[in-house]
Amino acid sequence: MTDQDKLRQVRDRIDALDTDILRLVNERGRLAQDVARIKREAGEQADFYRPEREQQVLRRLQGLNQGPLSDETVTRLFREIMSACLALQQPLRIGFLGPEGTFTQAAAIKQFGHEVQLQPLASIDTVFKEVESGDMHYGVVPVENSTEGVVNHTLDCFLNSPLQIVGEVELRIQHHLVSREPSAKTIKRVYSHPQGLAQCRTWLDVNLPTAERVTVSSTAEAARLAASETSAAAIASEAAAEMYDLHLLVEGIEDNSGNTTRFLVIGRQSPPPTGDDKTSLVVSRIDQPGGLVRLLQPLSDHGINMTRLDARPSKQGVWEYAFFIDLLGHADDDRVRGALDAMREQASLFRVLGSYPRVAR
Numbered sequence: 001m002t003d004q005d006k007l008r009q010v011r012d013r014i015d016a017l018d019t020d021i022l023r024l025v026n027e028r029g030r031l032a033q034d035v036a037r038i039k040r041e042a043g044e045q046a047d048f049y050r051p052e053r054e055q056q057v058l059r060r061l062q063g064l065n066q067g068p069l070s071d072e073t074v075t076r077l078f079r080e081i082m083s084a085c086l087a088l089q090q091p092l093r094i095g096f097l098g099p100e101g102t103f104t105q106a107a108a109i110k111q112f113g114h115e116v117q118l119q120p121l122a123s124i125d126t127v128f129k130e131v132e133s134g135d136m137h138y139g140v141v142p143v144e145n146s147t148e149g150v151v152n153h154t155l156d157c158f159l160n161s162p163l164q165i166v167g168e169v170e171l172r173i174q175h176h177l178v179s180r181e182p183s184a185k186t187i188k189r190v191y192s193h194p195q196g197l198a199q200c201r202t203w204l205d206v207n208l209p210t211a212e213r214v215t216v217s218s219t220a221e222a223a224r225l226a227a228s229e230t231s232a233a234a235i236a237s238e239a240a241a242e243m244y245d246l247h248l249l250v251e252g253i254e255d256n257s258g259n260t261t262r263f264l265v266i267g268r269q270s271p272p273p274t275g276d277d278k279t280s281l282v283v284s285r286i287d288q289p290g291g292l293v294r295l296l297q298p299l300s301d302h303g304i305n306m307t308r309l310d311a312r313p314s315k316q317g318v319w320e321y322a323f324f325i326d327l328l329g330h331a332d333d334d335r336v337r338g339a340l341d342a343m344r345e346q347a348s349l350f351r352v353l354g355s356y357p358r359v360a361r
């Protein structure tokens with residue numbers, strides 16, 4: 001058998017498999033439509049999007065996967081299949097911190113796939129408002145970065161919003177120096193979001209110490225500005241560089257190689273337990289000696305693992321603070337519910353921001 005014969009034989013097998021895959025994904029789409037019919041007949045009010053079910057689908061397949069495709073690739077493939085199936089049930093509108101080309105857009109695509117209607121919005125506050133009004137079914141906002149810590153504006157928006165956290169997304173953030181200039185030698189001004197400038201501070205101090213650093217609303221906006229000026233650069237993503245036709249002058253300039261940003265999916269109703277969940281709270285303690293210790297003691301008493309604690313001015317009075325807490329477990333789990341009930345008694349402000357599936361890495 002010649003090499004050409006061997007090649008043709010393998011390609012014939014690929015064609016046969018593709019025929020099966022096409023038939024099976026369309027059969028899956030019809031089943032998703034059946035699910036939507038069942039949900040409508042059951043009078044379910046919530047959106048058809050079920051993050052807890054999507055997590056279950058992905059975790060099962062990651063467990064079955066024996067390669068050669070990586071778990072990450074399998075997750076991306078089936079996320080897109082579920083995105084297409086969900087679009088057959090209901091066109092979802094997802095607001096995200098824009099403009100086009102931000103890392104938040106990449107996080108929204110990672111969570112919902114490409115078959116949803118993605119809407120770039122001007123600010124984190126606008127994302128909350130558009131979801132509250134119902135114009136958007138869900139929103140995606142940045143909440144913390146592994147180098148720079150929390151995004152304060154996102155935490156502050158929760159203080160005055162009835163919305164719940166529906167999910168979380170983690171994105172490895174690679175910052176690039178992008179410009180219409182052919183070389184970094186001529187750069188006199190660097191645009192980026194405050195987090196972008198902060199996450200690349202050392203690189204800038206060493207390589208562009210005299211360049212002016214200008215903070216703008218997003219890394220994508222920084223790329224747009226850099227595209228309109230000479231001797232200017234932006235710290236932005238590869239997607240933003242492509243969008244504004246900029247050169248990648250230097251790739252991967254973030255100071256910490258594991259630089260990761262965590263995003264939250266916000267909506268009206270938190271999903272039910274999956275067995276591997278997180279719960280976020282905002283609480284403030286009664287202002288007396290040992291108040292904070294007593295507030296947190298129930299977590300220890302019930303064996304609950306707290307993964308994050310951030311303090312933010314509660315805006316209820318000078319030096320009054322609210323505490324944002326993440327913990328492992330779902331608010332409907334017996335141990336978590338017991339701890340929350342005990343905390344509620346010790347708190348002057350107590351609100352569960354949501355229980356949601358832990359991110360599928």
Ligand SMILES: O=C(O)C(=O)C[C@]1(C(=O)O)C=C[C@@H](O)C=C1
Binds near residue numbers: 050085
């Ligand atoms: O199982 C469901 O509830 C479905 O709607 C099906 C499906 C899927 O494609 O697997 C689609 C959308 C949901 O977000 C979750 C899962």
